[in-house]
Amino acid sequence: MGSRIEILNEAGFRSDGRRQFELRDLSIDLSKRGEADGSAQLSHGLTQVLVSVHGPREAKMRSHTFHDRANINVEVVVASFSTGERRKRLRGDKRVLEFAATIKLTFEPVIRTNLYPRSQIDIYVQVLQQDGSTLQACINATTLALINAGIPMSDFVCAVTGGVHSTSAMLDLTTLEENDIPHVTVAVMPKSKKVVLVTMETRLHVERFQELLNLARDAGAILHQEMREAVLERSAGLIAMAEPGTKQSKGDEDVVMD
Amino acid sequence: MASSISKAESAYIQVGLASTPPHRLDGRALNDFRTISLETGVAPLANGSARLSIGRNPHDNSGGTEILAATKLEVETIEDGGADGGRVVCTVTCSPAAYPHLSSNALEDLQHDLTIVVHQTLSHPSLHPDNLKIIPGKKSWLLSLDLVILSDAGNIYDALFMAARAALWDTKVPKTRFIEYKAKKTGSTSKEKDGMDVDETPATTSGFDTRQLTNATDFELLDYWDEGDVLDGRELWPVCITLNLLPPAAHFLDATQVEEAAALLKILAIFAFPAVQSSRLQGMHMLGPGEVTSTQMKTLIKEAEIHARELSSALNSKVKDEDVRRNQKAADSFSRR
Numbered sequence: 001m002g003s004r005i006e007i008l009n010e011a012g013f014r015s016d017g018r019r020q021f022e023l024r025d026l027s028i029d030l031s032k033r034g035e036a037d038g039s040a041q042l043s044h045g046l047t048q049v050l051v052s053v054h055g056p057r058e059a060k061m062r063s064h065t066f067h068d069r070a071n072i073n074v075e076v077v078v079a080s081f082s083t084g085e086r087r088k089r090l091r092g093d094k095r096v097l098e099f100a101a102t103i104k105l106t107f108e109p110v111i112r113t114n115l116y117p118r119s120q121i122d123i124y125v126q127v128l129q130q131d132g133s134t135l136q137a138c139i140n141a142t143t144l145a146l147i148n149a150g151i152p153m154s155d156f157v158c159a160v161t162g163g164v165h166s167t168s169a170m171l172d173l174t175t176l177e178e179n180d181i182p183h184v185t186v187a188v189m190p191k192s193k194k195v196v197l198v199t200m201e202t203r204l205h206v207e208r209f210q211e212l213l214n215l216a217r218d219a220g221a222i223l224h225q226e227m228r229e230a231v232l233e234r235s236a237g238l239i240a241m242a243e244p245g246t247k248q249s250k251g252d253e254d255v256v257m258d
Numbered sequence: 259m260a261s262s263i264s265k266a267e268s269a270y271i272q273v274g275l276a277s278t279p280p281h282r283l284d285g286r287a288l289n290d291f292r293t294i295s296l297e298t299g300v301a302p303l304a305n306g307s308a309r310l311s312i313g314r315n316p317h318d319n320s321g322g323t324e325i326l327a328a329t330k331l332e333v334e335t336i337e338d339g340g341a342d343g344g345r346v347v348c349t350v351t352c353s354p355a356a357y358p359h360l361s362s363n364a365l366e367d368l369q370h371d372l373t374i375v376v377h378q379t380l381s382h383p384s385l386h387p388d389n390l391k392i393i394p395g396k397k398s399w400l401l402s403l404d405l406v407i408l409s410d411a412g413n414i415y416d417a418l419f420m421a422a423r424a425a426l427w428d429t430k431v432p433k434t435r436f437i438e439y440k441a442k443k444t445g446s447t448s449k450e451k452d453g454m455d456v457d458e459t460p461a462t463t464s465g466f467d468t469r470q471l472t473n474a475t476d477f478e479l480l481d482y483w484d485e486g487d488v489l490d491g492r493e494l495w496p497v498c499i500t501l502n503l504l505p506p507a508a509h510f511l512d513a514t515q516v517e518e519a520a521a522l523l524k525i526l527a528i529f530a531f532p533a534v535q536s537s538r539l540q541g542m543h544m545l546g547p548g549e550v551t552s553t554q555m556k557t558l559i560k561e562a563e564i565h566a567r568e569l570s571s572a573l574n575s576k577v578k579d580e581d582v583r584r585n586q587k588a589a590d591s592f593s594r595r
Contacts, residue, residue, distance in 0.1 A: 032320035034409025036355055046302070050408070052355035060361060075354045075362075080404045081304040081328035088349070091362065124355035126408065128326070129301060241318075 007165045007180055015176055016045075023160070023172040023219065028230040030148050036124075038149025042141035044172060046131035049138050051145040055121035064120070069113035071120045074100040076138070078127040084175075099135065100125070106139055106159075106187055106197040112152040121151060132174040133161040135185045135199065140223065147231055156227060157196055158220035159187035162212040164204060169211050171219050184209070186216035190224035193217055263519045271520035275504055282517070288510040289565065292322070294420070296573075298428040298580040304328035305485070306429030310421040312512065313411055323417045324408040327425035331432070333392065334400040344390025344398040348377040350405045350418065357410065376405065376418055379496065379528050379541040387490040392434050392477050399431065401489075412514040415526050419498035420573060427492045427577045430485035434477045496530040496540045497570045499562045507554060511565060523548035525555075527562035531570050537563055 005015050024045030033039040036052035059065045076099050078089045139159035161173050163183035182202035274281035292313035301307035307328040314322030350372040390399040501509040503523045528541040
């Protein structure tokens, strides 16, 4: 009943119509939400996450602070309606805690924590919709939220998921693809091309792994461009709001001559 | 839930509200709501969803109370704890970003309190929709309503009930059909029936047997061009009005966080409007320290009903607009292409 879905067909198209190395639609929203110091809502295709950053601020519990650097606290909440099947995830769920720990490990070397001793930076991740590559979306959104909050970092962190279907590599996987093929999530710092995170839970051949790492670096550079553009646009908007009405008369010039 | 403010600030707000004419920090009247914006269909994987925000700044989309609501329908068998006729379960989750000053235990307590209020009101049998049955006596739909609080800038209960109502309005129940298997003398075949028609001519039943039994053993999902039927009774879902009380018999609506900290005593009145002129009080809660006399209570409930009626009609016209925007306009542009 029905045809088997091909991960990659002979013409080089994937199940959702993309090419092998094509990334999904990326949309970034950096508007302020609630009382957060910085927030970002990012979606890769149908995977949508919202990250809010509070800090650096005084820690809720003094015992968790370090005398020489800031403490990073990551909390992840996955909405019950985010996947096709409703699954209620409790706060103490081990999988979710592991997810949060992975994000924390990714950002610990990147954020300049030594500038804020005895304080805490809280990163709250809310996963709204999941269609594959959730970790990738969370890391990218966290980078943007941290930048939006003005927390100094060494570089952007751009993450992408790569997988291999027989011998062809693919980037930015959907749920369908993630369930079927071995995949790895790689996070890179685009300027220095250094890798911050590599995580994999399936089995992948060593030769393919090298290929995927190289592809991930290139994809990271592309994502970096997009993210940079979004940040610059947001900054330009903020600066324009701050400047009192100097450039608002341009609209008069658009007069249609009959 | 309320932010802590100093006595001076609290007194300033109370004096402002009690004076004639009453002053509020953002210049609203006592019964004015902040701007409410609503969008339905935000979670395509859910059967119905809505995103509601109260008091969001229109220029830069910042601030305000923001709630995301989504309903999901799952099939449940009666033996596994389902109820014949379906069940409605509501859960409220607070994002830690919404309450950054609360510890995780306090957050869980708050979540639990909000869940109890919403679940007990909305899962009440008087509001139960009719079309949650699949196979009577065997399978039914479990409607799970999940509300996520993304940010809280005051008036959380009104926002929760409004978002719940919008998501329930948007919910579509997939169409199903019974399948009944009958063994014939020539072999086994499957015979499909719609609804509860009884087969007239089985050779073995006696003429005295007047029971109308279905032998439906399974069901199938119909392949239809739309997502399904709308949830029954969607006009009935209630709205909540929070009356924040100022001790000498005054009250105001839609408090911001500082106003909530200054006027701690609140009454939640949850009204449903089954027909144009009639109204039903579905639930009432009194929160915070203080006391209210019974005459005061009567007048307050009457006034709450008037506000609830206005809110309900505004919400109805908005969700109908959203329906038009998403369905009819999409259908029109599709037919024009």
